[in-house]
Structures are given as structure tokens and as C-alpha cells.
Amino acid sequence: MSYFLRNPSNYTAEKFAEDVAAVLPVALPQYQKHGQMISCARCGIGHRGGSFSIHARGEPDMITDVDIVSVCDVCSMDPALPPLDQWKHVCATSGMFVAEKNWATFATALRWLGADALREKLGWPLVSRLLQADGHLREVCNAVIFFDGSASNLTRESPFVFPWQSDKPVFAGGGSIKVALKAALRWGSFMVIEEHRSGATKQGGRSDDTKK
Numbered sequence: 001m002s003y004f005l006r007n008p009s010n011y012t013a014e015k016f017a018e019d020v021a022a023v024l025p026v027a028l029p030q031y032q033k034h035g036q037m038i039s040c041a042r043c044g045i046g047h048r049g050g051s052f053s054i055h056a057r058g059e060p061d062m063i064t065d066v067d068i069v070s071v072c073d074v075c076s077m078d079p080a081l082p083p084l085d086q087w088k089h090v091c092a093t094s095g096m097f098v099a100e101k102n103w104a105t106f107a108t109a110l111r112w113l114g115a116d117a118l119r120e121k122l123g124w125p126l127v128s129r130l131l132q133a134d135g136h137l138r139e140v141c142n143a144v145i146f147f148d149g150s151a152s153n154l155t156r157e158s159p160f161v162f163p164w165q166s167d168k169p170v171f172a173g174g175g176s177i178k179v180a181l182k183a184a185l186r187w188g189s190f191m192v193i194e195e196h197r198s199g200a201t202k203q204g205g206r207s208d209d210t211k212k
Ligand SMILES: [Zn+2]
Pocket: 040, 041, 042, 043, 044, 045, 071, 072, 073, 074, 075, 076
């Protein structure tokens, strides 16, 4: 793994689940391209829908693993879904299984994948909200900006302050937003504080190798 972000203190399974629920809908097509989240964990049918379900394993105050499983449209409508341990098709093509020590790494890498998926439609640069996984970064800014690294084809990301107009969107880009973000990058008015992000180690670009 070339990228690791230590979990912030108090990063509970619930907060991790909220982070995943925020960015996975956008990142999901990237996983599906690689053969993950393409079958229903409950009935086994192959599908490319966008429904998923998040389950925590362990005792309530000692959660150690969180399973993110794909659910087909039919099963997701079923109001009487049994607990996950009774689902018969939980496997590598229907789920992602994240150990506690990797929660923040996974959530932020998932955001990166979501940005990469949106790039195909909107181009760079674009911004995304901070997640609870970002920890102390939330005290100084409210977004990250994704853009082209100057001398290479690597995507870069940096903390950023963005005037979010509502609570809704997790990502923003394209159109007039893109023009404004480009201007901000040109004037260097983004925050270069990556090195202050304790616990983060980067070697080259991020990749999606946190998935199993
Ligand atoms: Zn199903």
C-alpha cells in the first residue's frame, strides 16, 4: 500500500459508514470496472446498480471490521432483509471488507476514486467535501481540490476552502466552478498544508490499492 492515513481519534464505525455512504455512489463505477461490487451479496444475481449496504462487525463499542456489500435493486427494496451473516453471496465480487486500521485510508482513497470518476465527465480541477476521516484538516478548511500535477500526469490533491452553496453535493466541478477553481490554482490560493497532515505518507500518486 503506497498510501496510508491514520484514523483520527474518535473515528467510529458510524463516522466511517457516513463517509463511505457520501462518496461511494460516485466511486462505485470505478470499482465495478474492476470486477468489484458487481453481484448482489444477498441473492447472488449479477448487477451494475448503485445500491449498497454497510454493516459493522464486532461488539457495539468494539467494532473491528466494516463490510460494504452490493445489493441488487430487488433485494434493496425488500423491507425484511435478514442480518448480513445470513446472506449467502457475500464474496469478493459483492463486497469490500475494511479492517478498522484502514478506515480513514479507505474513505479518503474512495473519495479520490470518486473524483477520478467525475473527471471523465467534468475534467479537472474539481473539489470535494472533507470527510470525517480528514480529522484535524476540518479545523482549517472545508474541501480538497483535485488537479493535474504540473510536470507529470499524476493527479494532485490539496486542502482547499470552497464556498459550498448547500449541504447536498459532495463533489463540485465543471462550468463556472471549473473556471473559478482554475483561477484559484493559477494564483496559488489553495492551501499547501499536506505535510501537516499527521499520519499521511505519500509515495507518488494515490492508487486504489486499498481495496481487497
Ligand atoms: Zn439481490
